[in-house]
Amino acid sequence: MLEGSIPSRPVYGVLEMRPGRLHLMVADAEGAEAILDLAASAPPDFFAGAHIVYIPKKTGDRFVARLEHLAPAQIYVGPSYEAALPRLRRVLAGAHMGLQVYLAGTEGLMGQAMLEAMQAGIPHSAIQTEHRGSTVRRVQCVHCKGITEDVTHDPFQCSHCGLHLFVRDHYSRRIAAFQGVRVDAEDPGNIPQSVERFR
Numbered sequence: 001m002l003e004g005s006i007p008s009r010p011v012y013g014v015l016e017m018r019p020g021r022l023h024l025m026v027a028d029a030e031g032a033e034a035i036l037d038l039a040a041s042a043p044p045d046f047f048a049g050a051h052i053v054y055i056p057k058k059t060g061d062r063f064v065a066r067l068e069h070l071a072p073a074q075i076y077v078g079p080s081y082e083a084a085l086p087r088l089r090r091v092l093a094g095a096h097m098g099l100q101v102y103l104a105g106t107e108g109l110m111g112q113a114m115l116e117a118m119q120a121g122i123p124h125s126a127i128q129t130e131h132r133g134s135t136v137r138r139v140q141c142v143h144c145k146g147i148t149e150d151v152t153h154d155p156f157q158c159s160h161c162g163l164h165l166f167v168r169d170h171y172s173r174r175i176a177a178f179q180g181v182r183v184d185a186e187d188p189g190n191i192p193q194s195v196e197r198f199r
Contacts, residue, residue, distance in 0.1 A: 009169050010107065012131040017042055020100040021049050024091055025072075026113045028055040028081070030133030031105025032063035038102070039070050047072045051091055053084050055109065081109055088113065092120035101127045108138035108149060111176030124173075135198045139167055140177040147177055153194040155183040164191045167198075 015038045023046070025035050032054060039047065050072040056064065064077055078084040092099075101117050103110040110129050117127050136150040146160025154167040158180065165180030172179065184190050 009171055010111070010129070012110075012129045015102050015104060015128050015130045017046065018100045018128075020098045022095060022098070023047075023050040023100045023102065024053070024095070024117075025050060025102045025104070026053045026084075026088065026109065027103070028105035028109040028133075029057040029059045031103075031109065031130070032056075032059070032067055034104035034130040034132050035070075035102070036063070036066055049073060052076070053078070053088055053091075055079070055081055055084060055105075057106075081112055085116070088116055089120075092117060092122070095120070095122075102130075103127060104130045105132055106134050106136065107131060108136070108176070111138065111171075111173070115173065115176045118173075137167060137198050138177045139165065139180040140172070140175055141165055141180050143182060147175070148180070151178075151180075152196055152198050154197045155192060155194055156180070 015034050017038065027035055035052065047070045052067055052072045052075045054067055054077050056077065068075060076084060076087050099122065101122060103113050114127055118124055136152050138147060138149055139151045140147045141158040141161060141163065143163055144158065144161035146158060148159045151167060155164045158165055164183045166183040168179045168181060170179045183192065
């Protein structure tokens, strides 16, 4: 566990090859680097059983050709997690025993994809994660329950109800988001200066 972290805070590792007939790899942005690093030590036929779902975000086409060069059984490159979700659900629904799941990139992507995999019956312990790139957060307002993606500042204004929220380190696996609590609840109007904490 990271120094200063709390028990609910996710801890990430490094992707490692595991035996299996199908390898589902979901990544965004710099998460592609984790897949490419894994490929460097993989046997030649490893990616013949791989299905890669990749969302480039701000990296554009920087990693796409290199991922395609791995010659996976299938590869999907999409504009957003929401656009990739039907494919991800279809792969998980049709998966057989022994499916290996690899998630890499931002916390928001990994949390949401892990939630989908767990809802499909894959145990949390069977899903590998590796954080790469941005530390922006996906935050749920505990007051209106709205979720704001890609939060960079703390405190920030909820995109749903407009309250100014303090971003807690408390993470909910159930909703794949950190928790945001009203920063001026006890002293309305006393809002600290917003500082960029997540990049």
